[in-house]
Amino acid sequence: MSEGIRFVFRGEVREIDKIDPTLSVLRWLREVEGASGTKEGCAEGDCGACTVVLGELVDGSMQYRAVNACIQFMPTLHGKQLITVEDLASPDGALHPVQKAMVETSGSQCGFCTPGFVMSMFAMKVSEGRPSRDRINDVLAGNLCRCTGYGPIIEASEKMYDAGPETAFLEEEKRVVALLEGLSSDAMVETADKGRRYFAPARVDDLARVYTDNPDAVIVAGATDVGLWVTKMHKDLGTVIYLGRVKELKEMRVASGYLEIGAGVSYTDAWDEIKKHYPDFGELIRRIGSTQVRNAGTIGGNVANGSPIGDTPPALIAAGARLVLRKGEERREIDLESFFIDYGKQDRGIGEFVEMVKLPLPKAGSKFRSYKISKRFDQDISAACGAFMADIEKGQVKDIRICFGGMAGTPARAKHTEAALIGKTWDEETVKTAMAEMVKDYNPLTDMRASEAYRAKVARNLLYKFFVETSQVGEKVNTRVVGDRELAHV
C-alpha cells in the first residue's frame, strides 16, 4: 500500500500525502497551486475551458489525453503527468506551435476559453498526424467559444502542423517517461482528507478486497457523471474507490466469441476495437459527450451507473452483451439486460462491482444499427437511443433484438415488437405491423428533452429506418443526416 499520491507536474514528481478524494484537479490547480491558467466555465464538463492534458505510460510509450479538469478528482492523477497551459511555452517565452498558430489566425479574443482550446489542440498535435476537418470538429466539440465563431481556431488546428514534429517536447518526454516509470507500482494507493477516504487499487483482487471491506464506497471510473454529483449536486461521497489504475480492468481482448471490455476501459480506448466489429456502435461512441468526456468516461461506468439514458446499454443489450460481476472472490455472469431492474435499481449486490462487459462478436450476416436521437450532434444527452440487431435469413427474420434508452426507467427491450417480427418476412408490411406493437413495449415520459409522443414516434420510426437500411443493402439509402452517412449502407 502506498500512502498519498504522486504525479508528474511541471517536470517534477509531486508528492501529496493527504488530499481530499473529491477535490477536482481544477480546484487544486486554481486554489491550492495558484495556477490560474486553467479556467472554470461551467464545472460540469460541457465547456472545456478547464481542459488539461494527462500523460500516461501505456505499454512503454506515452499517451496524451485531454480531459476536463473540473470533474477529474485529484487522486486520479497518481502515476500520471499533468500538463496545463502554463507548460507549453518554453522557459524563454517562445510560444508552442499551437499557441503560435492561434496568434497567427487570431484564434483568441477574450482569452477565457483559450487555454482549454490550446490544450485540446495540443493533445491532438502530440498524438496524431494532420487531421481532417471532421477530426478537428470532433476534437473541438468539447470546447465552447463565444467570441470567435470558431473559424480561426479551426484554421489554427490545421496551421499548427506546419511547425513539424514536437522535437523539444519529445526530448523532455524521455525524462518524464523515466519519472513515470519510477512511479509505476502494483501497490494500492490510499489517501484521505476531510473525513473522506480514497482507494485506488492496481490489481483486481485488491479491488475486490477493498470493496468488500468498504461496501459503502462510491466506485469511480471516469467521473464524468460522478464528478457532477460533487460539483452540481453537492454530494459528499465519503469513501471513493477508483478503478482507473486496475490493470485487469483496462484490458480488452477477443476471447471465445466475445470482445471482453474491462470495466475501466475508456470510450476512447474501446472505440477503435468496437468500431471494427460494429461500425455503427463506433459512430455512436463518437457522439458520446466530447473528446474530453470520452477520454475519461468508461463503458463499464456507463453500464454500472444504471442511467436510463446512458448511450451504450441499448447497443450492448441489442448485441446480446453479458456482464461479469464480481464480489470478493466470487464472479457471476449475467445478461446485461437483466442487470437493469428498475429506475435507479440494478442487479448489483453489496460489495459487488462490474468487472467486465462482454460484447459478442457479430454473427456473419447479422445486421446491427444504433441510433442516437438528440438535439445536437455533439455533447448532448439522448432523447432516445435505439439499437437493433437482426439475423435475416432468406428474407425471414430469424432473430431480432431491439433495445431503447430514454423510453423507460431502464434501458429496455421491445419484446412485443420483436415478437411481431420474428419468423416473419422482413418486409414493409411486417415492419409497419411491428411498429404498431411498440406501444405495448414503452410508455415514455415527457420531459425537457422530448415529449412522450415524440419519443414514441421516433422509436417506431427508427425501426423503420433500420428496416430501410438493412433491406436495401448496397443501394444509396438516404437515412442519415448527421455523422458518417456511409454507415447507412454497411
Added chain:
Amino acid sequence: MNDTGIGASVRRKEDFRFLTGQGTYTDDINRPGQTYGYILRSPVAHAKINGIDLAEAKAAPGVVAIFTGDDMQVGSIPCGWGVNNKDGSPMNEPPHPALAQGKVRHVGDQVAIVIAESYAEARAAAELIDVDYEELPAVADLATALDQSTLVHDEAPGNLCYDWEIGEEAQVNAIFESAHHVTSMDIVNNRLVPNAMEPRAAIGEYDSATGEYTLYTTSQNPHVIRLLMGAFVLQIPEHKLRVVAPDVGGGFGSKIFHYAEEAIVTWAAQKVRRPIKWRAERSESFLSDAHGRDHVTKAELALDQDGKFIGLRCYTKANMGAYLSTFSTCVPTYLHATLLAGVYTTPAIYCNVKAVFTNTVPVDAYRGAGRPEATYLLERLVDRAARETGMSQSEIRRKNFIPEDAFPYQTPVALQYDSGNYTATLDRAEELADVAGFQARRSEAASRGKLRGLGYSTYVEACGIAPSAVVGSLGARAGLFESANIRVHPTGSVTVYTGSHSHGQGHETTFAQLVSDSLGIPIENVDISHGDTNKVAFGMGTYGSRSLAVGGEAIMKALDKVITKSKKIAAHVLEADSADIEFKDGKFTVAGTDREMAFGDVALTAYVPHNFPHDELEPGLEEQAFYDPMNFTYPAGCHICEVEIDPDTGVVEVVAMTAMDDVGRVINPMIVEGQIHGGLAQGIGQALMEGARYDDDGQLLTGSYMDYCMPRADDLPDFKVGTTTTLCTHNSLGVKGCGEVGAIGSPPAVINAVVDALWDQGVRDIAMPATPNAVWNALNGAKTAMAAE
C-alpha cells in the same frame, strides 16, 4: 502606413498572456485574508418571504457571517435611463434591492450571502438556511403579462413599466388607409442568454485604515459601476471607491450592468473587515446574468403602387424581466424604435413600445441591443413585402434605399445618418455571395431532395453610443463621452489610459496602432492601460460598438495635444517658431531645413527641462482629452445567407454566409474580421439554435449548456466577409464600429433564407430558433394546410 499603423493586421499584443494562461481575470485574483461568498438564490419565481432561519447555517464550519435583506438596508440598484410614457409621465420604476426585501421575483433572485473561509464551506452552509417561501402565482409569459391580475411589483399596475411611442400614430394610420399594399406580420424576437465564457465574479475589499473600498469585478465599464454603486446603492464617495475590471472573459453587453453581487460583496467586506470573493457558477450565470432580446411585435409596412415604402407601424411588447437592469429601458425604445427607418426612405413611422414586468431574470442589452430586434422585424417585413408584391429581394431594397447623395439623411425617427452607400454594399455582397449562380445551386440541391434558400438582410445600426446632448435629451441619466490620457515617458515610450474596456476586442493592439501611427514609434513602445478607476481618469466603458469611435477618437484628440506640446518643445530646442515645426514619421523638423529632432529626444527633453521658459512651456509630456461626439455612427451592410434544408428532418444547414459591412475606416482588418465572425456566430445561434424558455411557473428550462444550445465548432459555416467603406463624417478617424454588425445583420438573413427555401412548400413564416423540430413542424403543418385547401 507603417507596418504597425492604421490599416495593418497587427497580431494582438494581448495574445501572449492569454495563450500562455497568464491572463488575469477576476477569479484569478486572490487577496490576503480573503473569504468566499455564496449567494443563496430563490428557487421559486415569485414568493413572499415569511422568514429566514439562519441558526443552523451560522453554526456550520467555516462560516464567517451571513447577511440577508434585513441586514443590508441600502439604496436601490438604479436604472440608468428614464423613459417617459406617451402622456409624458415618468415610467414605473419599482425598487430593485440587492438582497430581497420580503419578496422574491424571479428564480435566481438574491436572498442571502453566506461568507465563509472556503467556497465549499459557504455553499454547504447555504444549504442549511431555511427560507419560508409563501409562493405566489408567477407572471412568466410576456405576451399575456399585461392582462394578468398577479403583479410582479405592487408599484406597477398591470405589470406595465412604460407605454412609450415615437411618431404620429394618426398620421401613419392615415397613410395605411390609403396604401396600395400593406404587409403585416407578428414577429417574436427570441430571448437569449448571453453566456460569456467567463462567469461573473466580484471581490469586495475594505481598508479600515483609509476607509477605501475596492471592488474587482467582471465589468465592461468600471467607472460606471463606481458611479452607480457608489452614489446610488452604497453611498460611498468616488475618492473612497476603486473599481477594477481586469481581464474580462467576454461580455456581449451582459457585463455592462451594475449587478447586486457587486454591491453585496463590497458592502459586506466592510462588515466582516476581510475581502470577499464571489464567483458565479454556470447555473447562476443562467439565472442572474441579464438576458437579451425578448420582444413580441405586431409590425406593418405600407407600400405605394411603385413598391416604395410609405409607412411603418409597430406595436412592441418588450420584456424587462423582474427588475429594471441598467440599460433595460432604453433598449426597446431608443436603440430599437429609432432604428426602424433602417436603410430605407420610409417617410412616416410609428412605434409604440410597452415595457412589461415578468417574474423572469432581468432583460437588458445583449450584442446589438435593440438594433437586432429592429433589423429583424424590418427585414422580415421587407422580405415578405417583396414576395407579396412580386419584387425580387434585391429590387425591393434598391428601390427603397436611402440614396448615396441623400446624406446627411434625417430619418423620421430622430436619427440623422451621416454617411453610407447601401447600393454599393449590396452590389459587393451579391457578388461575393454569387447570387447570380443561386438558381443553378438551388436546382442541383433539389436533385438531391434538398430545399435551398437565399436570404437577404440590409441593415443600418447606430453605434458609438453617445453623444451626451442627444442621449441626455432622450432620458439617459449619464453623459456618454470617453476619456483618454497619453503619458509619454522620458525615454519616449507611451502609456495610454483609456476609459474604454477590452474584453475580447483587442484594444491593446488597435489603440496602440493609433499611437504607433500617429507618433511614428514602434508598437512595442506603447502600452494600453484600462479597467482601473485608480489609473484611468474617467470612462464610460465599452458597449454599443463605441470603443474606437468614441474611445479611439479621445485618444486621437489627446495625441493631437501631445504633438502640439511636442512641437513647442522642439521649437524651443531647435530655436524656431512652433508654427514652423512639421511632424512626420516620428521626427520634428523645422520647415524647409534639415534641423530635426526625434520624438524620443523631445520626450526626454520634456523631462529634463534645463532651460525651459517656464512662463511658456511646462515640463513633462502628458495630455488628456475627453471626447463627446457630434452624432452616433452608422455602420451598415448587407448579409446574404444560403441554407439547405432536408425536408425529411427539418435540419437547416447554413451552406454560405456572406457579410459585407461598411464599418468606416478599418484600423486592424484581422481584428475587425474577428469581431464580425463572432457577431455572425451569435446571430446564427439566435436564428437556428438558441432560445431561453420558461415554464408557466417561471422556472428556466434552459438553464445549462446541456439545455441551452450554444453553437459549437461544427455548427457554423465558413464565413465570407468583406468590407466597403464610407467614412464617418464627424470623427477624425472616419470609423464607425464593428462589434455588433454580425449579430444585427445575420438573424433575418438566415430566417429569410429558411423561409425562401420553404416558401414553395407553403411555409410563410418561422420563429427563431428555426430548429429541426420547428422547421419540420412548419413544413408538415403547411402540407396539411395545403391539402385542406
